[in-house]
Amino acid sequence: MRKTLFEKLWELHLVRDLGGGIGLLAIDRIFLHERTGSVALKSLAASGRTVLDPHRVFCTMDHIVDTLPGRGDDTRMPGGKAFITETRAAALQAGIRLFDVRDPQQGIVHVVSPELGIVLPGATVVCPDSHTCTQGAMGALAWGIGSTEAEHALATGTLRVNRPKTMRVSFEGRLAPGVTAKDLSLLLLSTHGAVGGNGYAVEYAGAAVRALEIEARLTLCNMATEFSAMTGMIAADQRTFEYLEGREYAPHGAAWDAALAQWQSLHSDSGATFDREIQFDVTTLPPMVTWGTSPQHAVPVTGRVPDQASSGATPEAYERALQYMDVTPGTAMQDLSIGAAFIGSCTNSRISDLRRAAAVLKGRRVAPHVRAIVVPGSMTVKRAAEAEGLHEVFLAAGFEWRESGCSMCFYAGGESFGARQRVVSSTNRNFESRQGPETRTHIASPETVAASAIAGRLADARSIAA
Amino acid sequence: MQPFTTLTAVAAPLLRANVDTDAIIPSREMKTVGKTGLADGLFAGWRYTAIGGREPNPQFVLNQGAFAGARILLSGDNFGCGSSREHAVWALHEYGFRAVVAPSYSPIFYGNCIRNGIVPVRLAADSIASIASWVQLDPRQHLVTVDLMQCRVQAGSAFDFKFDIEPEPRLMLLEGLDGIDLTLKSRPLIEAFLERDRRGRPWIYLDAKP
Ligand code: SF4
Numbered sequence: 158m159r160k161t162l163f164e165k166l167w168e169l170h171l172v173r174d175l176g177g178g179i180g181l182l183a184i185d186r187i188f189l190h191e192r193t194g195s196v197a198l199k200s201l202a203a204s205g206r207t208v209l210d211p212h213r214v215f216c217t218m219d220h221i222v223d224t225l226p227g228r229g230d231d232t233r234m235p236g237g238k239a240f241i242t243e244t245r246a247a248a249l250q251a252g253i254r255l256f257d258v259r260d261p262q263q264g265i266v267h268v269v270s271p272e273l274g275i276v277l278p279g280a281t282v283v284c285p286d287s288h289t290c291t292q293g294a295m296g297a298l299a300w301g302i303g304s305t306e307a308e309h310a311l312a313t314g315t316l317r318v319n320r321p322k323t324m325r326v327s328f329e330g331r332l333a334p335g336v337t338a339k340d341l342s343l344l345l346l347s348t349h350g351a352v353g354g355n356g357y358a359v360e361y362a363g364a365a366v367r368a369l370e371i372e373a374r375l376t377l378c379n380m381a382t383e384f385s386a387m388t389g390m391i392a393a394d395q396r397t398f399e400y401l402e403g404r405e406y407a408p409h410g411a412a413w414d415a416a417l418a419q420w421q422s423l424h425s426d427s428g429a430t431f432d433r434e435i436q437f438d439v440t441t442l443p444p445m446v447t448w449g450t451s452p453q454h455a456v457p458v459t460g461r462v463p464d465q466a467s468s469g470a471t472p473e474a475y476e477r478a479l480q481y482m483d484v485t486p487g488t489a490m491q492d493l494s495i496g497a498a499f500i501g502s503c504t505n506s507r508i509s510d511l512r513r514a515a516a517v518l519k520g521r522r523v524a525p526h527v528r529a530i531v532v533p534g535s536m537t538v539k540r541a542a543e544a545e546g547l548h549e550v551f552l553a554a555g556f557e558w559r560e561s562g563c564s565m566c567f568y569a570g571g572e573s574f575g576a577r578q579r580v581v582s583s584t585n586r587n588f589e590s591r592q593g594p595e596t597r598t599h600i601a602s603p604e605t606v607a608a609s610a611i612a613g614r615l616a617d618a619r620s621i622a623a
Numbered sequence: 624m625q626p627f628t629t630l631t632a633v634a635a636p637l638l639r640a641n642v643d644t645d646a647i648i649p650s651r652e653m654k655t656v657g658k659t660g661l662a663d664g665l666f667a668g669w670r671y672t673a674i675g676g677r678e679p680n681p682q683f684v685l686n687q688g689a690f691a692g693a694r695i696l697l698s699g700d701n702f703g704c705g706s707s708r709e710h711a712v713w714a715l716h717e718y719g720f721r722a723v724v725a726p727s728y729s730p731i732f733y734g735n736c737i738r739n740g741i742v743p744v745r746l747a748a749d750s751i752a753s754i755a756s757w758v759q760l761d762p763r764q765h766l767v768t769v770d771l772m773q774c775r776v777q778a779g780s781a782f783d784f785k786f787d788i789e790p791e792p793r794l795m796l797l798e799g800l801d802g803i804d805l806t807l808k809s810r811p812l813i814e815a816f817l818e819r820d821r822r823g824r825p826w827i828y829l830d831a832k833p
Contacts, residue, residue, distance in 0.1 A: 172816045173809050177790035181809055183816055185827045193708055195656045206803070212829040236654045243656045280827060287707040287731055303709035303735035304658075305802070313806045315813055319734075319789060351641060352701045352727050385701060387730050408826035416826045451641050474640045474699075567706070570651030588643045588705060594674040 159426040162392050163323050163358045166298040166423070170281050178320045184310045185280040186213055188266050189253075191244040192220035192569075193285035197307035198247035208251045209314040215275060216248045217256040219265045221569050224532050224559040230258060233571025251311075264535020264561040267291040267503035271375060272537055274404030278393035278420040283310055288503050288585065289388075290381040294374035295401070296393030296423055298358075301382060321387045322356055322432035325425070327363035330440035335619040337513075338373040339505060339583070339602040341365070341437075342380035343445035343455035349435060350469060351453040354386030357433065360425060361391050365439050371400040372507040379504045380585050383452040392424035446490055446601040446615055447587045449478035454587070458605055458617045462488045481589055482597050483577070490615045493599070497580040498529040498610035499592070500603050501559075502566040505583035506534030508541045510603045514583075515547045517607035517618050518554040524613025528574070529556040532564040556610070568593045581609040624740045626799035627771055630721050632694035634767035634778075635684050636755035642698055643705030644732065648714040650706075651675065661714035689762040695769060697755050698725040700748065703732025712739045722769040724751055724776060737792040738802060742771055744786050754778045771797055 160168075173181040189197065194216055201208070208214055221237040222228065230241045241258065248255040256263040262273065267288055270276045278296035283289060285307040292299035302316070310316050328341055345353070359381050361374075369377065374391050381389030398417060401407045408416045443457040453469060456462070464486045465475045479485065484493065500506070500514050511533065523529045531551050533539035539561055542548055548558045565572055566584045573593020574580045580598050583606050584591075587598040599615060608618035651674075652664025663677070670685060672678045679686040685693065696715070702725035703711060712735040715723070722742040736743040746754075757778055758765045768777040771793060776784045794800065806813075821828055 173812050175791065179789070179791045181806065181812075183813075183820065193710075196658060196709070199656060200658070204803075210828075210830070213827075234651070240656055277826070279824075285707055285709070287705065287729075301707045301731050303707055303712070303731055303738065305709060305738040306734060309802050309806065312803050313810075313813065314817070315806060315809075317791065317802055317806060319791075321730075351704065355701075355727050355730070382729075382731075383704075385704065385727070385729055406829065412826045416824075419824065471640060473638075477639070567645070568650060570649075586643075586705060588641075588645060590649070590668055591645060594668070 159429040161323050161425040161429045161431060162360055162390060162423060166279060167320065169279060172315055175317060180318050180320055181315050182281060182318050183315055184283055186275055186282040187307065187310050188270060188282065188284035189214070189216040189307065190220050190266050190286060191218045191222070191240045193304050194307060195240055195244040195247055197285060197304045197311060198251055199243065201308045201311055202247065202250065206312045208253065208311045211252040214251070214253040214311065216244065216253055217266050217269055218244065218258050218263060219562045222258055222562050224562045224564040226560060228258065228560055234569040237569065237571065261536050264537065265503045265506065265563055267375070267379070268507060268534030268538065271295055272404070272535060274401050274407030277401070277407065278397060279423045283307070283316065287382045288379055290386070291375050291379040291503055293381070293388045293390035294371065294378040296391065296397055296420065298388065298390065300388040321358045324354065324357040324359045324433040324435065325431040326359055326361050327434070327436045328361065328365040328439045329363045329436060330365055330438045331368065332365050332439055332442065335604060336442050336444055337602045337604070338369055338376040340442055340445045341377055341439065343447065343452065343600070344437060344439070344442055346380065346383060346453045347445070347455040347469065351383060351451050352385045354381060354384035357386050359384065359386045359389045361389055366391060367394065370509060371396055372509045375507070376504055380452065383585055393420050444602060444605050444617060446605060447599050448482065448484055448490065450481050450587055450589050451478070452585065452587060452600060454478060456490060458490055458601065458615060460490055462486050462490070491617065492614065493579065494614045495527060495581050495609055496578045497574045498523065498527055498606050499565055499580055499582040499584065500606050501532030501534065501564055502584040503534065504585045505603045506532060506538065508538050510583065511538070511542050511547050514603040514607040515550040517604050517621065518611065519550050521554055521611045523555040523610040527610050527613055529610045530559060530565065531556045532559040533561045535561045565592055567591055581606050581615060624799040624801065627721060627740055627742055627796045629768065629770040629772060630694060631766050631768040633690060633692055633762055634695035634697050634754070634758050635690045635693035636697040636758060637684055638697065638699050638752065638755055640699035641701045641704055644703055644708050644711035645705055647703065647711040648708065653708070653710050658713045659717065661710055662717035665714040665718045692719065694719050695722045695724065695767050696720050697751050698723060700726045702728050704729040707731045709735045712736055712741055716741055726751065737795055740796065740799065742769055742796055744769060744776060746776060746784055746786055750784050754782055757781065
């Protein structure tokens with residue numbers, strides 16, 4: 158039997174077939190954060206149950222925690238401090254590893270997990286966070302769940318999972334310079350819609366994916382949830398193994414050799430069949446940017462706000478998006494003036510993202526009317542960037558240089574960019590009010606964000622690159 | 624969890640695609656580390672005239688007298704997309720909703736509904752649109768029935784649609800079952816799996832780490 162990667166991972170973790178397409182799957186890693194994980198821990202304790210295996214459960218403070226220098230437990234979000242202190246208490250009581258506010262390894266869950274080797278090829282990883290699919294880039298089966306399911310996983314080490322169908326999305330060809338994994342995500346969403354992946358586990362494959370570095374693969378899998386897929390994944394290969402070797406929670410010595418032998422078999426067999434296949438040739442793909450309020454509302458940065466017929470949106474959704482974003486059909490994307498620029502989030506806040514943005518910014522200044530912020534994805538990323546002097550490039554260009562966390566990727570009730578402010582952002586969601594009440598978000602790659610910050614309007618980084 | 628068999632109630636149409644969980648319950652409205660106190664924040668961004676305020680926006684469907692006490696929500700594609708926050712489901716439930724009818728759901732939101740006694744009904748968009756137009760003629764008299772026993776949505780004599788729901792979610796909703804209790808019935812199998820797996824994939828188990 159030729160099997161897909163997903164089928165191999167399913168079988169590897171199947172404790173019991175519960176019938177009706179549901180499997181009881183063993184869960185190898187559980188990650189929590191202070192926003193949704195604290196409820197699960199507290200509710201578990203209240204029910205008199207305990208965590209089955211605390212050694213395989215991790216928790217971070219990323220969502221509500223401040224990202225301003227000198228931060229502590231106080232946050233700008235009204236009531237936010239309680240989430241931090243109660244999460245800390247619950248994590249201590251449960252005996253799990255907590256990446257606390259001042260921990261040198263603190264950061265966004267989907268940045269910390271790969272960088273410490275917590276997620277491994279072939280592992281099942283869950284977190285009450287929709288972007289857990291990011292971690293599928295390591296050849297893992299990783300998906301987001303709710304708090305009640307997190308409680309279930311904590312108590313039993315398993316989840317009852319509705320088996321999804323399989324889809325392979327192949328990106329063939331070679332990406333042009335300045336075009337990135339983020340643009341691949343936006344291409345997929347713009348052509349197949351924000352519901353296109355509903356009911357599927359998606360494997361990303363093809364020459365352009367194999368050529369991606371690990372951090373870029375994480376970016377690609379990050380937006381599988383925007384595609385409404387259960388998860389995205391990429392088979393582990395030599396790059397994955399090289400990335401993981403020596404990381405803190407990855408196996409060492411003889412255990413590494415044994416693991417590697419197994420990992421090497423975890424890929425879709427040639428000739429394996431998927432329920433659905435989608436293919437792209439991405440050789441001529443330009444950088445992409447969103448114009449509307451769904452991640453599927455994406456066009457080339459060199460393009461224009463589409464008319465309804467070519468937008469892929471229903472007439473009502475289209476009108477609503479135009480109005481909310483204050484754009485008109487036919488306007489060149491590069492004519493849209495911006496008020497803010499944000500580089501960060503579990504999509505694009507890793508060291509390679511910061512390097513690429515800094516390369517665009519070096520020796521330049523952001524436009525005077527633009528508020529620009531960069532938030533490293535973890536404290537580990539922050540230190541690495543500072544060691545290379547990247548922070549100086551950002552600061553000299555006029556960016557704020559923050560502590561790590563989710564920050565203004567979403568609006569928690571504290572900081573925002575302001576009503577009707579137009580923001581270009583390296584994040585993953587451009588929903589209404591995502592970055593603050595009535596804030597207008599355009600999603601793009603870090604280099605597009607950097608170029609736009611300089612231009613004071615949406616801009617194509619390729620036209621200003623050194 | 625309250626079992627759900629069948630419900631006949633006022634249905635409120637909110638026929639937008641991609642109603643995300645932050646629209647259902649804005650992050651700023653999640654004020655405590657708990658599952659309650661969320662009904663007031665439900666759809667806050669649309670329901671009130673000002674951010675953080677409580678003055679009802681008369682345009683919003685739930686503020687219109689005819690839809691008071693609505694327990695069924697009619698909506699668009701990709702309902703509950705975005706953040707995984709279960710607070711969206713807790714807020715809907717606390718407000719009084721027991722069923723949502725939409726063409727598709729984000730998978731996480733769908734699972735959260737099942738675990739909290741809300742029936743996520745999947746119907747074709749045009750069926751939902753016709754139910755909504757009929758409801759709007761007289762919302763208080765034109766009640767909608769969601770029947771989980773028969774897997775049907777009925778609206779007056781004109782509409783009777785069959786919907787699909789997987790067997791286990793249906794059973795959990797019908798009987799109000801707790802997933803953890805169900806799973807613990809398989810405990811011997813879980814233990815046997817772990818013992819086997821520990822030998823096969825020792826690197827997964829971190830308790831031996833210093
Ligand atoms: S960075 Fe944004 S998308 Fe990622 S986990 Fe944090 S809030 Fe969610």
